[in-house]
Amino acid sequence: MIDDEELIPADLIGRRLLKATTAWHHYADDEPSLVHLWLHLEGLGPVLFHTPSTGLALRADQPHGPYSMEEHGSVSVADDSPGDPVTRFVGHPIRSVRQIHYNDGHVGFTAGLTLQFPGGSIRLLGLDDDLLIAHNRHLGAVEAHLHEDVTIARVVQTSGGCPSQWDAWTTTGQYLYLRYRHGEGTVEQHPSGDVDTWDGEESSLWTSWDDGTNGGRIELTDFLAMAGLQLAPDAEVHSTPPLVPKA
Structure with missing residues (x-):
């Protein structure tokens, strides 16, 4: 697969998760925030999940190494981090990929994806330029505006x-x-x-x-x-x- 090749959700179905790589933005005074997520999938290679503004974008891409950001902290990169909820699905195939829609009555868009594995599922969301991994995690007031067509x-x-x-x-x-x-x-x-x-x-x-x-x-x-x-x-x-x- 060619780096920077754009992917669609259906490309992920049936692929076994080999490992997950996360990149975290560390600020001086705030909690780290997730910048990028790479899922390494059998037969497909590393797939980058990122948010250009709202929603998710998927493309073939190799993980980047740690780097500094002038006046904006640093970014650390780790494989299969123990605190990463995606790692519990390593070794299992992706059974389904479904879109998550956001609609608050004024704004509507595709906010992310739910990846279903044999042992459970995980939500990946792009909201307000933030990448979120939600597994058994309630996101507060925003939950009322999230919908899956299931x-x-x-x-x-x-x-x-x-x-x-x-x-x-x-x-x-x-x-x-x-x-x-x-x-x-x-x-x-x-x-x-x-x-x-x-x-x-x-x-x-x-x-x-x-x-x-x-x-x-x-x-x-x-x-x-x-x-x-x-x-x-x-x-x-x-x-x-x-x-x-x-x-």
């Missing part, structure tokens, strides 16, 4: 087994294609359930995992749990599949 309002089973698959719509109206075959589960985002709309920029992979069973059947509740999705309390669920599943 709640299913309507789901229709289109095949009962080999593969198990469903058409689903989130509470915001986003269409998702859920599929499980040969032990592998995937969630794809598309503009609609019409397969003729699936080749554009609005289509992307959300989730992919392999449970090692080579199975072809899974219950909806188990699939959603593996994918990090949930049913709305009043979700409309149709479990009778048509005779012919999608290809």
Whole structure:
């Protein structure tokens, strides 16, 4: 992979985390703040997570060494720092990458990403030019304005087994294609359930995992749990599949 190559979230899915490198800005009187995060991913190399202003940017990039900043303290760089919550996922693949949206009624933007691993998940956020790693961490008042599109309002089973698959719509109206075959589960985002709309920029992979069973059947509740999705309390669920599943 070429340094400075821009990446998209779907590029990370299925990649095993080898190590994490963090760069911290140390000021004279304040607590250190996170400047950069590199995730070293199998088959992809180091990926830099940084915030240009708001939100996150991803690109292929080698970690920088420690350096001083005139009149602005210094930056230290460390691999797999014990205090870094990302390190607990070293050795595990990234199962899904989902966008985190910020909307306070006046301003709306994509604030960051949730990376889901087999053993849990972590949020990476870019807010007000600050890079934040949030694992089981409540961010205070800003939490009310953060949203992930993970709640299913309507789901229709289109095949009962080999593969198990469903058409689903989130509470915001986003269409998702859920599929499980040969032990592998995937969630794809598309503009609609019409397969003729699936080749554009609005289509992307959300989730992919392999449970090692080579199975072809899974219950909806188990699939959603593996994918990090949930049913709305009043979700409309149709479990009778048509005779012919999608290809």
